[in-house]
Amino acid sequence: MTTIANLKDLMTRNLRSSGIVVAFVLIVAFFTALTDGLLLSPRNVSNLTQQYSYILILAIGMVIVIIGGHIDLSVGSVVALTGAVSAVLVIKGGAPWWVGVLAAIATGLLVGVWQGFWVAYVGIPAFIVTLAGMLLFRGLTYIVLDNVSLSPFPGEYSTIAQGFVNGLLGGYGYDTFTLLVFGLAVLGYAVAAYRNRRAKLSYNQDVEAMPLFVVKTVLVAAVVMWFAWQIATYRGLPVVLIILAALILAYSMITKHSIFGRHVYAIGGNLAAAQLSGVRVKRVNFLIFLNMGFLASIAGVVFSARSSSAQPGAGNMFELDAIAACFIGGAAVTGGVGTVVGAMVGGLIMAVMSNGMQLMGVDQSTQQVVKGLVLLLAVGYDIWNKKRSGARTA
């Protein structure tokens, strides 16, 4: 292959794998221009992370469900139910904030056990089980709340979603602690990426050319540090961002490097082959739903803390946003494909679009039309891409 062809090949391949990131950048640029920069103002960036964090948390669990070849339609109702349980204890019963949190998590785990049992051990398709769950848990929410909204949560509880870590290490008009945390994260990312590249090289695998690698890493670092600066100059590090970052990190590791994660991909990719390779399919499926219940309860806590209330109708349609985030982020409807990071970028695309349109004063109905179209286009692009790269059937 000539150098030119080589370069071209590398470029297209890199673009293909990071097409979603490119799309994200374009969307951000687009709305920044249309909102005269309002989108990227420190206040809005900080807001954005808080406002969409629960969708992102749900999307982490959802992408694992989808990789395993399932779907979960019940998460919106579970968000409502866990928030309601917490509210009843904390607001009505006067229990301390952490009792509410633990009770919500316990509820989420119970939901996970319930749905996991039907999917994994009885063998009912997840679509049916979670469709039933969607109705069931919504109904239970109404019962738990006695048909009324409860509010407000005490201050500590709301801090989970509304609070900031600020001034821990001082700083003049900017928060040193935030910058430090982000700085370390960027450093860690760069080192990991470099080591990964070296390892691949030593086994003769294709990697991107060095200049391209450097440019990419520097670009990522710059964007992240810029983001850090925005929130450091606003009110500091949002608590929920810490929770979210910890979850993303943990679940990226689990999906990529743990046996459990591998088994989820194996089941979604070819169930029969996974079974014959010694994967305990039932157990893995059970854990997938147990985990989804857990993350839905975290999202429930964050959501109730953010609105400082529990409402019977809370979390309506959250499942659809979470599912859309996964598919925009490159997960396959048939299972076996997808990444946590992809789902996060997918979720951010949805978030930036909604937020951008809100800032522009676009009405709800138009927003929905646009979001629907973007979902369609994103998946359409993905399929077109696969066809072009000559997906082979025989």
Place this chain on the structure above:
Amino acid sequence: MSESTASPAYGDGPILEMRGITKTFPGVKALSDVNLSVDRGEIHAICGENGAGKSTLMKVLSGVHPHGTYDGEIVLDGTPATFRSINDSEARGVVIIHQELALVPYLSIAENIFLGNERRRAGRLVDWNSTNTEAAELLTRVGLAESPTQPVSTLGVGKQQLVEIAKALSKEVRLLILDEPTAALNDQDSEHLLDILRRLREEGVTCIIISHKLGEIAEIADRTTIIRDGQTIETIDMTDPDSTQDRIIRGMVGRSLDNRFPERTSVIGDEVLRVEDWTVHHPTQPGRVVVDKAALSVRAGEVVGIAGLMGAGRTELAMSVFGHSYGRDISGRVFVHGREVSVKDVPSAIDAGIAYVSEDRKQLGLNLIEDVRRNTSAAGLPQLSRAGWVNEHEELRVAEEYRESMGTRTPNVLVPVGKLSGGNQQKVALSKWIYTDPEVLILDEPTRGIDVGAKYEIYTLINKMVADGKAVLVISSELPELLGTCDRIYTLAAGRITGEVDVASATQEGLMSLMTQEADA
């Protein structure tokens, strides 16, 4: 819609000329400057190693890889062909039957035959009368005595293959392409299929057939084109006395293979696997016994074969021993190294030191969307991990090591397994199980759809396993293969073990008569 192409005045030059065909995939040049010329009314065979580019060439011809995605030109009946899809090629009478069958299991034979090409009445309604009567006519043409309304799922592979041909005939086929049609068929079904092809030749249908079975090619082909590494080596006239199998092999492999089976001196040790009184029932038809009180044993350093006709229960026996992966109400005992072990599920079977390489690598063996590396490690993750976390560097190293030692042809181990050719997929499936370091390796049709060179490599691997003191159990439909590789052979008929023969005293005829022995009630 395919216009009727009844007897137009075509010239009498070759029906097909493919000139200078070059096709690249990212990172792979699958075909480079391939030429193929097929005469009207001949049966033209295409031979080549796994990954040589045979299937790719046929996909280019039939529009699966559309015009514009390859270089070179195709001339059909003297006019250039620029197919953009299968519909285009079918409209001109070119029909391909792929390596994997593409029938819808729950539809009837007739519905499958006319799928996408429905017989209609009153515009948009299906005309069931003509669908079923025409299907019945087509079925007689291919010699299949089944009712057109029967669902395809009730047919064996051999008969399904005939349905595929009937489907092709319904499209007024003039050039029929068959990609390894007999790979999954037993001798009898293969023979029948070849008869049908001969009959089609008399009717004026031109055939291109891809096959790894050289005996079959010698029997049926008028000419054979050999492809190696994406290039045409030569086209051999099969009436030429010089068209020996050795010549074909030399063309395919680039050197001559003196022996089909590598030499091995058996050093037989203690018993590794013993199965006693093994009875398995059908998973959905209660009361039907699929394996009946089978007993067998394999010793260290020994290769033991299981011979049997289709439906004798060979795969069922193997899969039920491998963690009850088949059947229900399973009874009997399994011993490894003299100790009774539980094989109640696959993880326990693996723990006991049993490995099973499936005959159906696409459905049961591999995760096609995942890369070579992860497929290689799929069954051996416990060895690659600590406290539930996989050591990825080690994983990559292992995958590389197996790619090299098995000679798997792939640009690198990060390529999805689905993109490899059939034989190379099989090597990945084998790697996966050899890496679990089993005591006994059960190989179900290990050389199905694999070229002669790769077969030799797989036999060599079997030899290496037993030289390390492991035991190997081979299931195969090809008796010469069993005779060439095994020390001992069990025959299975209707779920019962009907004989146990030492290979020194075994003959094909002897095995055959044991395999067809009626169950003595």
